[in-house]
Amino acid sequence: xxxxxxxxxxxxxxxxxxxxxxxxxxxxxxxxxxxxxxxxxxxxxxxxxxxxxxxxxxxxxxxxxxxxxxxxxxxxxxxxxxxxxxxxxxxxxxxxxxxxxxxxxxxxxxxxxxxxxxxxxxxxxxxxxxxxxxxxxxxxxxxxxxxxxxxxxxxxxxxxxxxxxxxxxxxxxxxxxxxxxxxxxxxxxxxxxxxxxxxxxxxxxxxxxxxxxxxxxxxxxxxxxxxxxxxxxxxxxxxxxxxxxxxxxxxxxxxxxxxxxxxxxxxxxxxxxxxxxxxxxxxxxxxxxxxxxxxxxxxxxxxxxxxxxxxxxxxxxxxxxxxxxxxxxxxxxxxxxxxxxxxxxxxxxxxxxxxxxxxxxxxxxxxxxxxxxxxxxxxxxxxxxxxxxxxxxxxxxxxxxxxxxxxxxxxxxxxxxxxxxxxxxxxxxxxxxxxxxxxxxxxxxxxxxxxxx
Amino acid sequence: xxxxxxxxxxxxxxxxxxxxxxxxxxxxxxxxxxxxxxxxxxxxxxxxxxxxxxxxxxxxxxxxxxxxxxxxxxxxxxxxxxxxxxxxxxxxxxxxxxxxxxxxxxxxxxxxxxxxxxxxxxxxxxxxxxxxxxxxxxxxxxxxxxxxxxxxxxxxxxxxxxxxxxxxxxxxxxxxxxxxxxxxxxxxxxxxxxxxxxxxxxxxxxxxxxxxxxxxxxxxxxxxxxxxxxxxxxxxxxxxxxxxxxxxxxxxxxxxxxxxxxxxxxxxxxxxxxxxxxxxxxxxxxxxxxxxxxxxxxxxxxxxxxxxxxxxxxxxxxxxxxxxxxxxxxxxxxxxxxxxxxxxxxxxxxxxxxxxxxxxxxxxxxxxxxxxxxxxxxxxxxxxxxxxxxxxxxxxxxxxxxxxxxxxxxxxxxxxxxxxxxxxxxxxxxxxxxxxxxxxxxxxxxxxxxxxx
Ligand code: FES
Numbered sequence: 001x002x003x004x005x006x007x008x009x010x011x012x013x014x015x016x017x018x019x020x021x022x023x024x025x026x027x028x029x030x031x032x033x034x035x036x037x038x039x040x041x042x043x044x045x046x047x048x049x050x051x052x053x054x055x056x057x058x059x060x061x062x063x064x065x066x067x068x069x070x071x072x073x074x075x076x077x078x079x080x081x082x083x084x085x086x087x088x089x090x091x092x093x094x095x096x097x098x099x100x101x102x103x104x105x106x107x108x109x110x111x112x113x114x115x116x117x118x119x120x121x122x123x124x125x126x127x128x129x130x131x132x133x134x135x136x137x138x139x140x141x142x143x144x145x146x147x148x149x150x151x152x153x154x155x156x157x158x159x160x161x162x163x164x165x166x167x168x169x170x171x172x173x174x175x176x177x178x179x180x181x182x183x184x185x186x187x188x189x190x191x192x193x194x195x196x197x198x199x200x201x202x203x204x205x206x207x208x209x210x211x212x213x214x215x216x217x218x219x220x221x222x223x224x225x226x227x228x229x230x231x232x233x234x235x236x237x238x239x240x241x242x243x244x245x246x247x248x249x250x251x252x253x254x255x256x257x258x259x260x261x262x263x264x265x266x267x268x269x270x271x272x273x274x275x276x277x278x279x280x281x282x283x284x285x286x287x288x289x290x291x292x293x294x295x296x297x298x299x300x301x302x303x304x305x306x307x308x309x310x311x312x313x314x315x316x317x318x319x320x321x322x323x324x325x326x327x328x329x330x331x332x333x334x335x336x337x338x339x340x341x342x343x344x345x346x347x348x349x350x351x352x353x354x355x356x357x358x359x360x361x362x363x364x365x366x367x368x369x370x371x372x373x374x375x376x377x378x379x380x381x382x383x384x385x386x387x388x389x390x391x392x393x394x395x396x397x398x399x400x401x402x403x404x405x406x407x408x409x410x411x412x413x414x415x416x417x418x419x420x421x422x423x424x425x426x427x428x429x430x431x432x433x434x435x436x437x438x439x440x441x442x443x444x445x446x447x448x449x450x451x452x453x
Numbered sequence: 454x455x456x457x458x459x460x461x462x463x464x465x466x467x468x469x470x471x472x473x474x475x476x477x478x479x480x481x482x483x484x485x486x487x488x489x490x491x492x493x494x495x496x497x498x499x500x501x502x503x504x505x506x507x508x509x510x511x512x513x514x515x516x517x518x519x520x521x522x523x524x525x526x527x528x529x530x531x532x533x534x535x536x537x538x539x540x541x542x543x544x545x546x547x548x549x550x551x552x553x554x555x556x557x558x559x560x561x562x563x564x565x566x567x568x569x570x571x572x573x574x575x576x577x578x579x580x581x582x583x584x585x586x587x588x589x590x591x592x593x594x595x596x597x598x599x600x601x602x603x604x605x606x607x608x609x610x611x612x613x614x615x616x617x618x619x620x621x622x623x624x625x626x627x628x629x630x631x632x633x634x635x636x637x638x639x640x641x642x643x644x645x646x647x648x649x650x651x652x653x654x655x656x657x658x659x660x661x662x663x664x665x666x667x668x669x670x671x672x673x674x675x676x677x678x679x680x681x682x683x684x685x686x687x688x689x690x691x692x693x694x695x696x697x698x699x700x701x702x703x704x705x706x707x708x709x710x711x712x713x714x715x716x717x718x719x720x721x722x723x724x725x726x727x728x729x730x731x732x733x734x735x736x737x738x739x740x741x742x743x744x745x746x747x748x749x750x751x752x753x754x755x756x757x758x759x760x761x762x763x764x765x766x767x768x769x770x771x772x773x774x775x776x777x778x779x780x781x782x783x784x785x786x787x788x789x790x791x792x793x794x795x796x797x798x799x800x801x802x803x804x805x806x807x808x809x810x811x812x813x814x815x816x817x818x819x820x821x822x823x824x825x826x827x828x829x830x831x832x833x834x835x836x837x838x839x840x841x842x843x844x845x846x847x848x849x850x851x852x853x854x855x856x857x858x859x860x861x862x863x864x865x866x867x868x869x870x871x872x873x874x875x876x877x878x879x880x881x882x883x884x885x886x887x888x889x890x891x892x893x894x895x896x897x898x899x900x901x902x903x904x905x906x
Pocket of ligand 1 (some may be wrong): 122123124574575
């Protein structure tokens with residue numbers, strides 16, 4: 001079904017990527033693609049260059065391009081109506097919708113989370129997760145609700161000065177609420193008004209982990225202490241922290257990992273201070289770490305109060321505990337509230353993950369990938385360091401940002417598509433159908449690039 | 454192709470709408486639907502009740518249910534890849550994407566707007582439109598950019614205290630940035646932190662318009678004066694107004710209209726004070742007012758700096774002038790940046806609108822609808838007042854909210870689906886394929902309900 005190897009005809013972007021785009025926001029375009037010709041792990045561009053894709057549309061393609069199961073879902077006449085008629089799910093859902101959600105999204109609900117709110121993308125998922133935490137906080141902390149109409153005029157107490165605690169290097173989206181918790185790159189935030197919410201340091205681990213066990217555990221303790229200080233400080237400021245939001249692995253911010261111990265302690269600090277705990281799995285969720293949710297690696301059956309998702313899950317939403325259910329309808333609401341046609345695809349994706357044991361495959365190919373990265377950083381210590389990862393959700397640091405960007409371009413011209421993250425990291429975000437032989441294919445090409453560098 | 458008339462078998466919601474929904478946020482669900490059986494202007498529910506739909510999924514269905522042209526678009530093998538492979542449009546667009554946009558969204562670009570930014574829903578459209586105005590404001594007003602890195606820590610000047618001026622009764626979405634400009638219902642805003650941005654009064658017109666010409670023009674002048682005062686006041690407060698956002702007809706807030714003169718003067722006030730002017734056409738756009746954009750009724754070829762859309766346009770986005778183009782890529786960015794599969798449908802919708810002269814049809818059926826509403830309010834003056842509208846984008850006020858809600862339910866049990874808005878208004882939001890005979894069908898049923906009331 002898929003191709004055997006990359007095949008390059010021109011440098012990338014090639015001549016056919018020089019399309020007339022005067023009407024569009026094109027500053028970020030890498031090149032134009034031929035999605036019809038793309039297959040599995042291979043993305044084909046407008047010039048017919050075929051690349052092994054380890055970036056997969058910013059980590060949002062679960063089982064590769066043009067998967068036969070997804071094609072069949074489109075041509076299945078039973079699904080026609082779901083594509084053509086997009087409902088306002090919050091008021092007029094299709095009759096089989098609850099059942100479909102039980103088969104799909106609810107069948108992979110995180111431990112302890114009985115409830116699901118569907119949404120359409122990562123941003124509305126996180127925005128509404130924040131809103132759920134604010135609403136929950138007001139109820140459980142019985143702040144005065146007097147004069148609630150005042151909120152239309154944006155004064156307390158209708159619109160209380162509540163806050164969300166986030167981490168330096170975190171990324172949770174770019175709408176204004178999400179952006180107030182995003183601190184990965186300057187370009188995201190420059191010139192956009194923000195909210196006065198607390199930002200804690202995220203641990204900066206030293207690698208290899210086994211050599212720096214003591215230092216890393218001190219670093220995590222320092223960050224946790226700071227979290228607790230900030231929660232107290234913001235409460236004293238009159239802007240109590242309703243929720244703490246964190247990624248299990250900080251992705252845009254540079255693939256920053258922390259130990260399970262860190263996350264469990266963080267969750268306990270949140271609970272101790274009456275704050276909700278929100279694990280943002282928009283990028284980490286859906287299987288790439290070798291478990292369906294990255295937080296499963298923490299090994300606790302009470303990982304969080306709320307878990308948001310999108311990307312590989314094809315639409316968006318969040319799971320939460322019973323407690324976080326808002327007291328009334330229409331408090332969490334918008335026109336579409338998701339897109340059932342994307343859930344049809346998700347249903348196929350989940351079937352494939354189960355049938356083909358893709359989580360095990362990811363663990364296996366991730367091991368090959370990480371092992372290869374360890375070897376390359378030993379071989380090219382002046383270029384590479386800090387190889388790290390879980391499953392295929394791996395990263396490695398380049399010497400500096402210029403080297404990183406050069407390596408990305410040179411590797412692309414040899415037929416492998418990679419992404420950057422943080423200041424000087426390369427991130428690997430292949431689809432779940434990425435196998436050991438794809439890992440070796442990449443490692444060989446990357447080795448050539450490094451040898452020539 | 455479609456049905457002849459409503460056909461009711463049970464009260465609504467019927468027994469089959471009593472679905473197991475314990476895992477979901479169901480407070481707002483009206484009933485469950487059978488979208489397979491729905492056709493054109495008729496929505497069929499899970500119990501087989503067939504209703505004439507004048508609400509159309511909160512105004513988001515352009516050419517009715519299961520339109521043959523849309524079904525064909527799904528089964529067309531050339532489109533398969535667009536459904537199955539959702540790209541990260543901002544970095545890796547399909548090769549034909551600019552061309553497709555020229556044929557579709559750009560072919561209906563508002564006057565003076567040469568540029569298009571695609572998005573996925575009304576909220577991300579408005580959030581990013583606001584961000585574009587903030588970025589533009591910083592560039593054109595050359596505020597100091599010193600120390601831009603500070604913005605990661607949420608302090609000026611990286612994240613400046615800029616604001617958006619909005620109107621009481623306005624609705625622009627419910628993510629945190631949008632919500633700060635939304636002031637239609639308390640339930641939207643309660644318990645959610647907001648931003649200190651100025652809110653101007655929106656004119657409250659008296660009907661019939663010809664009787665209250667002087668009063669209404671005074672009312673509009675009063676509101677405009679207040680807008681100017683607020684812009685000055687917020688500048689003095691150190692939170693300058695980067696943009697003014699307004700709906701051509703306030704929809705959720707109660708179908709509040711203002712004159713063309715009001716909007717043109719408002720646009721000029723914005724310009725005079727160096728603020729961008731943003732017409733939010735998420736609900737009004739796409740043809741329901743009898744023109745493709747409601748702002749075309751203003752009769753000016755320079756209506757705004759930025760026009761956002763979604764709902765009937767099937768995905769989202771905004772048009773803007775060259776000036777509002779951000780200086781760099783990645784400043785306006787997210788993973789998906791829209792959904793090309795929705796643009797395929799939009800292409801069919803635009804074809805149908807043109808081929809079947811749907812804007813003329815809307816004007817014609819809207820006249821019949823409004824004329825009928827005038828007659829009903831004359832006949833039932835104790836129940837109805839303030840009939841108003843443009844095209845089929847009509848509304849009428851009930852005596853009070855309880856009467857309004859009762860009328861909605863009784864009309865639904867007789868087979869017509871309507872929506873409420875504002876405190877006590879009924880809004881009409883049929884699809885563009887709503888014809889004169891549908892208007893008469895509704896008016897007859899509504900007359901029966903009123904006679905029995
Ligand atoms: S904000 Fe999620 S789709 Fe628009």
